[in-house]
Each structure stands twice: as structure tokens, then as C-alpha cells.
Amino acid sequence: EKWPRGDETVWKTNMRGVDADVGNITKSVVNHVQTSLARQAYNLDNLGAYQAAALSVRDNMLVNWNETQLHYTRKAPKRAYYLSLEFLMGRTLDNALLNLDLKSQYKDGINQLGFSLEDLLEEERDAALGNGGLGRLAACYLDSSASQDLPVWGYGLRYKYGIFQQLISPEGNQLEAPDPWLDNQNPWELPRIDVNYEVRFYGQSERLPEGHGRAIWTGGQEVLAVAYDVMIPGCHTRNTNNLRLWESKPKRGFDLNSFNAGNYEGAVESSNSAAAITSVLYPNDHTTFGKELRLKQQYFWTAASLADIIRRFKNLGKSINEFPDYVAIQLNDTHPTLAIPELMRILLDEEDLDWNFAWQIVTNVFFFTNHTVLPEALEKWPVPLMEHILPRHMQIIYDINMIFLQAVEKKFPGDRERLARMSLIEEGFPKQVRMANLACIGSRRINGVAELHSQLVQTTILKDFVEFFGVSKFGNVTNGITPRRWLDQCNPELSKLISSTLKIDKSVWLKDLYKLKGLVKFAEDKGFRAEWAAIKQRNKERLAHHIETTLGFTVNTNAMFDVQIKRLHEYKRQTLNILGVVHRYLELKAMTPAQRKKINPKVVFFAGKAAPAYYIAKLTIRLIVNVARVINADPETKDYLSLYFLPDYSVSLAEVLIPASDISQHISTAGTEASGTSNMKFCLNGGLLVGTVDGANIEIAEEVGEENVFFFGHLTPAVEDLRYQHVYHPVPVDEACPALANVLNQISGGLFGDGGVYEPLVNTIRQGDYYLVTDDFDSYIRALAMVDDAYMDRDEWVKKSINTTANMGKFSSDRAIMDYAQEYWNLEPIPVGKD
Ligand code: NBY
Incomplete structure (x- = not known):
């Protein structure tokens, strides 16, 4: 034709x-x-x-x-596919x-x-199809893939409702409202009605007698996956990649059999349940609940994505054993791990390959990124649920496990405990499938997201697997952020100043962020420092204006702006921050007016969502809101200390907050925050960090110099011991940390409204104190005092700010994505229009 x-x-x-x-x-x-x-x-x-x-x-x-x-x-180059259940894109127009x-x-x-x-x-409206760091990282990586001309597609779900909208009640409680982000129509997506696949659930799987592991899976429910494409433009290149999001639809609008039998409601119900699969993003970060619908989301998405990837590969006319030469699939955490047994199913049952051949293909295609070592975040699915929804996949998982454990037994004969730890199945009532173990043995390589975290992955949760496979299967790719959105777009004045100072067009330094090093020498230039400081001041005024128009509060822009914005979680220790604020307030109250005049005025900002079922996190929000209510109304202190909880944190709000910050807080218990990425965003915009020796804070300090980061707190190796002590000696807060005890007593005593309300929160510290608030409190307060001292010398502070931005080159997501391309996927840039 x-x-x-x-x-x-x-x-x-x-x-x-x-x-x-x-x-x-x-x-x-x-x-x-x-x-x-x-x-x-x-x-x-x-x-x-x-x-x-x-x-x-x-x-x-x-x-x-x-x-x-x-x-x-x-x-026809090799392509990579980034499978993520979350893409926290934010707005598109300005970026495009x-x-x-x-x-x-x-x-x-x-x-x-x-x-x-x-x-x-x-x-x-923001496209908020994600919870936090993991989802935003996926969005930054799409931007960098396109900008670096890499043939990378994203695959995700087109949730009808993104992360919930957060409302704060007058009492300070978080309320959740749906986020109908598609209501005004979405100009950025292209429906591809012609690109669709059928995805099966439930039914029966029958092993073939002479089948070499083969089976036939029939019956059950079939749901249609329809593609919606979102264009991902690169920066100053024609390369424009694709993010393909799947929507679920009933295979037929009505089940005609039920319809004819007079079961009208039953027919409509089946159509409802198909559409339910992509209706809402699960709002949990760091906990899994084993919900049936979540498992259906995961399979629906991995099955449709794999079918699409395989169809595209087959169009090349290559033989199936070349699949790993043309396809790399990155698993963003364990959420897409079902892709591993799904590809096995396709290769065995549909392509008729034998087991070993199929397994060899599978283990050369997948790559797995772990984002946390917190035990409650490790995904496990009950075996009975898996057997019910995905009977064929459960068989395959058992087969993979049997063969794998035989190999472990061969290498470590008689080590039954090791076998139990490494098994894909955790014994118990019910038995559960361990998704991290499956992702690990089914992948070519595994990485963590910052140096410390990658070490912890190898020495804790995947230690046995390092001993079995060897350390070369494990690596690190420190996270990065796109400087397009997180500097040029959110801080246009700073971007302009950088271009004019370096005399380099932004299209160059935005794609080679190490060029910022050229700013170091201008830290000594008085005029440059004045311009730098003036931009920070205007960004603070822009934030104040935003708050004034949206919330009606007048913010003191002559104060230092101190920001903590992230999901509410005990390990991130917003508690430490708010208790520190109360401590500062009590100190101010004890001063004479003359003493107060010498104090550095400060405005503290919090923003972040709590998982709807996370009681302690919600109580922390309530405490913050009520502390704010009291201290902002105190005429003696309000010029020196004020506090705001900004509701409904989002990518767009971050774009206003980050450029306005003087200091930001990244204060997780050492060893718990895998990386953090907002720490990078603040530093790129000339904000300094107060933080623990954790995640990417460590590497940021290596780059910008320890003298420019305010570190505090116990180090990772001490954490386990301290926790162990707390178990046997419930924390004697009064002796261990009188300053903290005083703060807790004031809260319990009702200084911020009914003290009884906060008892469950206060008790997490008095009993157990798993996240070591008591152990780190004094050191934290000292770090904040050092911040105040440093801020008093404004000239030195601005130098720190400039030197920080200047040394952030490493944290461009371009560096990170090129690392994945070279060390993991074996992918080459394919620039459009250059050959
Ligand atoms: O991933 C975050 C880490 O906490 C952070 O340190 C890191 O910088 C970032 C990017 O690597 N993890 C994260 O955001 N995780 C989730 O949002 C998440 C969401 C869902 C579930 C678990 C974790 N889940 O099991 O449903």
C-alpha cells in the first residue's frame, strides 16, 4: 500500500x-x-x-x-519503560x-x-496522581528523559480522582474531599480509544499435563484498558516523549446475559466494578493495607502496559529472545512487581517458551528501585487474595519460589532460617507474598535512592540476597530533581540572574547543572549578593501575597522563613519541629521586651497531607494548627515568632514556598528517610538546610560543604541501640531532656486547648519513642540556635546561600536519568532532527 x-x-x-x-x-x-x-x-x-x-x-x-x-x-533503538503507579505532574502549561x-x-x-x-x-488544576516523593520523582525523570533525548515512556493509571484535597476544620482536624481534577476537561491528554487491551481477573487456571510449567487461564472477569497519552516535552529539544495512562472500562457497557435475564442492576454493577479500578489514587505513603481493589489496580496496569510493550516489540519483527536487547523496564518500588509473573505467564502460556528460557528473558528486562527500608512499607499480599484474583500468577510465583529456594539450598545447605527469610512466601495466617523478594530475584539490578539508603538496603532488608547473588547486582542512583521546574519555572528571577551572571544561556546550564559552579566566585561580589538577597526577599513577598489572598493572613516578610513541607509521618518528625516551636515560644514568653528585641524574628511554615487513616499524623496537624492559633494571637511574641499550617499542599504550592525559604527542615530519624528530594529543591533555590545525617542530606553536605548545612542528631548506627534501650526503660523524658519535658507538660496542661486531646501523640514520645524525639531534641534546639546566629550575619548568610546553589549540579535529575540509562538500561540518546 x-x-x-x-x-x-x-x-x-x-x-x-x-x-x-x-x-x-x-x-x-x-x-x-x-x-x-x-x-x-x-x-x-x-x-x-x-x-x-x-x-x-x-x-x-x-x-x-x-x-x-x-x-x-x-x-528502532532499545527503549526503557518507567512503570510507576504515581506520577505527580503538577501543572503543565508553564513547563511546556x-x-x-x-x-x-x-x-x-x-x-x-x-x-x-x-x-x-x-x-x-494540578495533575496530582501521586502521594509524595516517589510520585514526584517519576515526574522529574520523565522531564529529564525527554530533555536528554532518551527513548523512555512512562506507564501509569489515569485516576479519575487524584490525591484528596485537604481541608482543615476549625478545630484543626484534617478533612478529605475528592479531587475531581478532570472535571474541566484535560487539554493535555489524548484519548487513544483504538489502543486497548483486555485484562482478566479471577477465573480458573489449569496446568497442562506435559506443560513444562504451562497452564490455561480462563473465565472470570474481563476488563478493558484504554490508553490516554500525555506528551512530555524535553527542554530545548524536539524530543517529546509519552506518558501512557490506562483507564479501566467494562468490556461491554452491559453484560447482556444478565440484562436479558431481568437482572438489570447486576448488569450495571458489573460495569461499575470495571470502572472502579482506575477511579482513585490510594492516599497512603509508607503503609500497605492489602486491599483487593489496590491489587486489581496493580495487575490491571502491569498487564496492559506489558501487552503494549510486547506489541511494540513484535512490530520490530525480532525474535522473542532479543526482547532484553530492545526493552528495559524500571519498576518504581514494588507496586508493579506483578509484571514479573505476568511476563512469565505470557512467555510460557502464550509464547510457548520453556521455563528456563522465559526466566532468563524476564531477569534481563526488569530493574527495581527500592524507596524505603521501613518495615511497614514493604508490600505483602495475602496468598488467598492472590489465588482468588490471579490464580495463574499465584501458580507461577510458587514455581519461581520452588526453583529459587532449591538454588539457595544448594548454595547454603541446611540453612533453614535463611530459606524462610528468603522465601517469596511468608508463613503465617494468612500466608503472604513478599513483593520485595519477588522484585529482587526477578530483576537484573536493584538500586536504592541515596548512598546511605542503598547501603542500608544491602545490609538490612536485602542482606540475604546480596549474599546469594553477589553485591554487583545492587547499586545506588542518588535521586535528582528537574532544574527546569524547580529553578527556571518556580524562580524565574533567580534563573535570569544566573544566566546574566554566568553569561551562559539558560538552555545550556539548565541541561548541564554543574555549570552553576561558576557562581562560587560571585559570592564575594557585594553587588551580586545584594541582587541575590533582593530576589529572595521578593520571593518571600510573593509567598506572603499568596497567603494573604488565599487564607487572609498577613505574614511578616522581615522574618526568617523556616519551612517543613512533606507528607505527615512520625519518621519525618514534624513533631520535633512543632515541639521546637513551642520551646521557642516558651523562651520568648520568659524574656523581657528588651531581650526579645534582640531575637531574630521567624515565621515557621508547615504543609503536608496525612494518610486518612493515620491517626497520629492527623493529631500532629491538629497540634500545629492549635499552637499557631495561640502564638499568632499573642501580642507579646507575635512579632518574633509566628506559625502557619498551609492546607492542601501540592506541587503548585511547593513552587511558591520553596523559592521563599531561608531555611528548611529535613529532620527524619537517621536511617529512615531514603533520600528526600525537596531538600535538593530548597538548596537549588538558595535555601539552607537544617537536617539529620540522613538520606540525600549527607550527599548535599558533601557537595555544598558541611559549613553550609546545619546538621544535628544521632547517627544511623546509634539508632538501633537507643530504640532497644527505650523498650526496656520507658523514656524518662524528665531526666533525659528537661526542656522537652517542659514542652510536653505545657501541651498536656492545656496551653493550646484541651490537653487531653494530644495525649496519644505525647505518649508516643513518653512511651517507646520509636523515632527518638527525646534523644535528638537538645541537639535540634542547638542547631536552630546556630541557624539564628548565622542569620544575624546577613552577608555571611547570603554567601552560604550562593555557595549552596552553586554546588547543586549533582542533584539534577538529568544526572540521575543518565546514570540509569548507562549503568542499568544500556540506553542511548536518540535526538530528533540531528541525523
Ligand atoms: O521516595 C519516598 C521516600 O520516602 C523519599 O525518601 C524519597 O526521596 C522518595 C523518592 O525516592 N517514598 C515515597 O514517596 N513513597 C510513597 O509515596 C509510597 C506510596 C505508596 C506506598 C508506599 C510508599 N504503598 O505501599 O502504597
Whole structure:
């Protein structure tokens, strides 16, 4: 058949490229207002204008997207796929305009049409398809893959509802409301009704008698997975990658058999249950609940993604044993681990390969990233649930386990405890499948997300596996962040100052972040320091303005801004922070007015969501809100200390908070925070850290110099011992830490409203103190005092700030993604339009 059909010149002359010209931009925006939106100039509001602008930008992205996909198809390189149940994308328009280098033209065009681009940007709802660091990391890696011209696609789920909206009741309780982010239509997605797969659940699996591990899986429920594509533009490159999100639909709108039998409700119910699979993101970070629907989400998504990947591979016309030469699949935590038995099922039952051959392919395709060593976060699925929903996969998991344990027995004869620890099945009532063990033995390589964390993975949760496979199967890729969103987009003034100072176009240093080193020498330049400080001040005013307009509070912008923004969790120790605030408040109260005048004024900001069922985390929010209520109203102290809990933390709120911070807190108990990524974002924007010797804090200090980080607290090796002591000697807070005891007594005594309410929270410290608040409190208070002292010498502080930003090159997600490409996936950049 001839392609293109018809007259080739008609096709060619009508194909458009990216329009950079303001005249064409206004033409395309107006065209979208008239036709796509069916609206007119006289009744167009900001939302409509945003949608038209977004559709116009989308047209430009699509030109690049099409070209990129065609280019990849022609070159047929090895591709990598990033499987993540979460992509915390935030807003798209500003990022797309910057990556396409079209922002100033659109600004002019939008102005000519009587709107302001800044206003339109605010109309966009965040795509909040993630919980926290893990989901945002996936989004940064997509940006870097496209920017580095790597052929990488993301695969995820198109949740109808993203992470819940957080409301705070007058008493200070977190309330959760749904996040119907698709209600205004989403201009950034392309429905691909023609790209769909059937996914089976339940039914029966029958092993074939002479089957070499083969079986036939039939019956049960079949659900349709429909693709939605989201374009991922690279920075200053035509490469535009794809994020494919699956939506679940009933295979037929109605089950006609039930319908004909008069069971109308039953028919509708089956259609409801299919759609339920992708209806909502699970709002837990760091705990698993073994919910049936969550398991169905995981299988639905891995099955559809693998079917799609295999179909694309088969179009190359290669033989199946070449699969690992053309495909690498990165598992973002254990959530997609079912892809391992699913690929085995396809190779055995559909491709007729024998077991060993299939297993060899599988173990060369998958790569696994671990994001936590906290025991409560390690995914386990009850065997009875797995047998019910995925009977074939349970058989395969048993087969994998049997063969694996035979090999372990051979290497370590008679070591029954080792076998029990390494088994894919944890004994108990019920038995459970250990997903981390499965991900580990089914993958080519395994990595942690910062040096310390990767060491802990190898010496704690996967120690036995290191002894079995050898250490070379295990590695580290320290996390990174995209400097496009987390500097150029969120802090445009700083970005401009950097370009003009270094005399390097931002398109260059944003893609080679080590270039920031050139700023070091300007730390000694007085004029430069003044400009640097003035930008920080304007960012503080921008945040204050945001708070004033959204919450109605007037924030003191002459104060130091101290920020802790992250999911609420005991291991992250927001408790330590709020107890520190109370301590500071009590000290201020004890001072004379003259003494107070010498104090460095400070505003403390918290933001973050608690998992809806995490009682202690929610109580911590309540305490913060009520401490804020009291101290912000105290006329004696409010000029020196104020406190805000900003509701409904999001990517967009982070973009306003981070550039405004003088200091931020990353204060997890040593050994518990795998990496942290907001620590990198603050430092990149010239904010300093107060933190524990944990996660990526350690590597940040290595890069920027220990003199520029305020470290405190016990080190990882001490943690286990201290905990052990607490078990046998319930923490004598009064002797161990009188300052903390005083704070706890004030809270219990009702200084911030009914003290009884906070007893369960206070008791986590008095009894057990698993996260060592008592052990680290004095050292924490001393670190904060050092922060105050350092801030008093503003010139020195600004030097620290400049030196910090200047030494953040390592933490670009471009470095991280190239590390994955080279050391894990064996992937080459495939730039569009350069050959
Ligand atoms: O991943 C975070 C780590 O805590 C942080 O230190 C690290 O920087 C970041 C990126 O590597 N982990 C995280 O965000 N985890 C989750 O959000 C999460 C979500 C769901 C579940 C477990 C963890 N789950 O089991 O459902």
C-alpha cells in the first residue's frame, strides 16, 4: 500500500511545524476559542482563555511528539519503560512553554487578546496522581528523559480522582474531599480509544499435563484498558516523549446475559466494578493495607502496559529472545512487581517458551528501585487474595519460589532460617507474598535512592540476597530533581540572574547543572549578593501575597522563613519541629521586651497531607494548627515568632514556598528517610538546610560543604541501640531532656486547648519513642540556635546561600536519568532532527 494516501504534496504542504510567531499564536488561540471550545470573544473568561491557550500549545507539542515517535520507530533503538503507579505532574502549561521556548511569544499573544498569561497559568488544576516523593520523582525523570533525548515512556493509571484535597476544620482536624481534577476537561491528554487491551481477573487456571510449567487461564472477569497519552516535552529539544495512562472500562457497557435475564442492576454493577479500578489514587505513603481493589489496580496496569510493550516489540519483527536487547523496564518500588509473573505467564502460556528460557528473558528486562527500608512499607499480599484474583500468577510465583529456594539450598545447605527469610512466601495466617523478594530475584539490578539508603538496603532488608547473588547486582542512583521546574519555572528571577551572571544561556546550564559552579566566585561580589538577597526577599513577598489572598493572613516578610513541607509521618518528625516551636515560644514568653528585641524574628511554615487513616499524623496537624492559633494571637511574641499550617499542599504550592525559604527542615530519624528530594529543591533555590545525617542530606553536605548545612542528631548506627534501650526503660523524658519535658507538660496542661486531646501523640514520645524525639531534641534546639546566629550575619548568610546553589549540579535529575540509562538500561540518546 502507498503511504501517504492521495497526493503527497497536498499532505506535505499542509503539515505544520512548531509556530513561534506571535501572529500565528493569536490565530491559533482564537481558532481554539471558536472551534474547540465553541465560545466567543465577548464571553470568554480566564478559564476559557487558559483552555484555548493550552490547546494551542498542545498543537505545537503534538508536532514534536509525532516526529519523535516516528523517529524512534525508524531507528528502532532499545527503549526503557518507567512503570510507576504515581506520577505527580503538577501543572503543565508553564513547563511546556518553557521547554518549548515559547513563553515570551505566548505572553505577548495572550496580552494582545486582553488576558494575562500569569492569570491563565493559575486556572490550571494540578495533575496530582501521586502521594509524595516517589510520585514526584517519576515526574522529574520523565522531564529529564525527554530533555536528554532518551527513548523512555512512562506507564501509569489515569485516576479519575487524584490525591484528596485537604481541608482543615476549625478545630484543626484534617478533612478529605475528592479531587475531581478532570472535571474541566484535560487539554493535555489524548484519548487513544483504538489502543486497548483486555485484562482478566479471577477465573480458573489449569496446568497442562506435559506443560513444562504451562497452564490455561480462563473465565472470570474481563476488563478493558484504554490508553490516554500525555506528551512530555524535553527542554530545548524536539524530543517529546509519552506518558501512557490506562483507564479501566467494562468490556461491554452491559453484560447482556444478565440484562436479558431481568437482572438489570447486576448488569450495571458489573460495569461499575470495571470502572472502579482506575477511579482513585490510594492516599497512603509508607503503609500497605492489602486491599483487593489496590491489587486489581496493580495487575490491571502491569498487564496492559506489558501487552503494549510486547506489541511494540513484535512490530520490530525480532525474535522473542532479543526482547532484553530492545526493552528495559524500571519498576518504581514494588507496586508493579506483578509484571514479573505476568511476563512469565505470557512467555510460557502464550509464547510457548520453556521455563528456563522465559526466566532468563524476564531477569534481563526488569530493574527495581527500592524507596524505603521501613518495615511497614514493604508490600505483602495475602496468598488467598492472590489465588482468588490471579490464580495463574499465584501458580507461577510458587514455581519461581520452588526453583529459587532449591538454588539457595544448594548454595547454603541446611540453612533453614535463611530459606524462610528468603522465601517469596511468608508463613503465617494468612500466608503472604513478599513483593520485595519477588522484585529482587526477578530483576537484573536493584538500586536504592541515596548512598546511605542503598547501603542500608544491602545490609538490612536485602542482606540475604546480596549474599546469594553477589553485591554487583545492587547499586545506588542518588535521586535528582528537574532544574527546569524547580529553578527556571518556580524562580524565574533567580534563573535570569544566573544566566546574566554566568553569561551562559539558560538552555545550556539548565541541561548541564554543574555549570552553576561558576557562581562560587560571585559570592564575594557585594553587588551580586545584594541582587541575590533582593530576589529572595521578593520571593518571600510573593509567598506572603499568596497567603494573604488565599487564607487572609498577613505574614511578616522581615522574618526568617523556616519551612517543613512533606507528607505527615512520625519518621519525618514534624513533631520535633512543632515541639521546637513551642520551646521557642516558651523562651520568648520568659524574656523581657528588651531581650526579645534582640531575637531574630521567624515565621515557621508547615504543609503536608496525612494518610486518612493515620491517626497520629492527623493529631500532629491538629497540634500545629492549635499552637499557631495561640502564638499568632499573642501580642507579646507575635512579632518574633509566628506559625502557619498551609492546607492542601501540592506541587503548585511547593513552587511558591520553596523559592521563599531561608531555611528548611529535613529532620527524619537517621536511617529512615531514603533520600528526600525537596531538600535538593530548597538548596537549588538558595535555601539552607537544617537536617539529620540522613538520606540525600549527607550527599548535599558533601557537595555544598558541611559549613553550609546545619546538621544535628544521632547517627544511623546509634539508632538501633537507643530504640532497644527505650523498650526496656520507658523514656524518662524528665531526666533525659528537661526542656522537652517542659514542652510536653505545657501541651498536656492545656496551653493550646484541651490537653487531653494530644495525649496519644505525647505518649508516643513518653512511651517507646520509636523515632527518638527525646534523644535528638537538645541537639535540634542547638542547631536552630546556630541557624539564628548565622542569620544575624546577613552577608555571611547570603554567601552560604550562593555557595549552596552553586554546588547543586549533582542533584539534577538529568544526572540521575543518565546514570540509569548507562549503568542499568544500556540506553542511548536518540535526538530528533540531528541525523
Ligand atoms: O521516595 C519516598 C521516600 O520516602 C523519599 O525518601 C524519597 O526521596 C522518595 C523518592 O525516592 N517514598 C515515597 O514517596 N513513597 C510513597 O509515596 C509510597 C506510596 C505508596 C506506598 C508506599 C510508599 N504503598 O505501599 O502504597
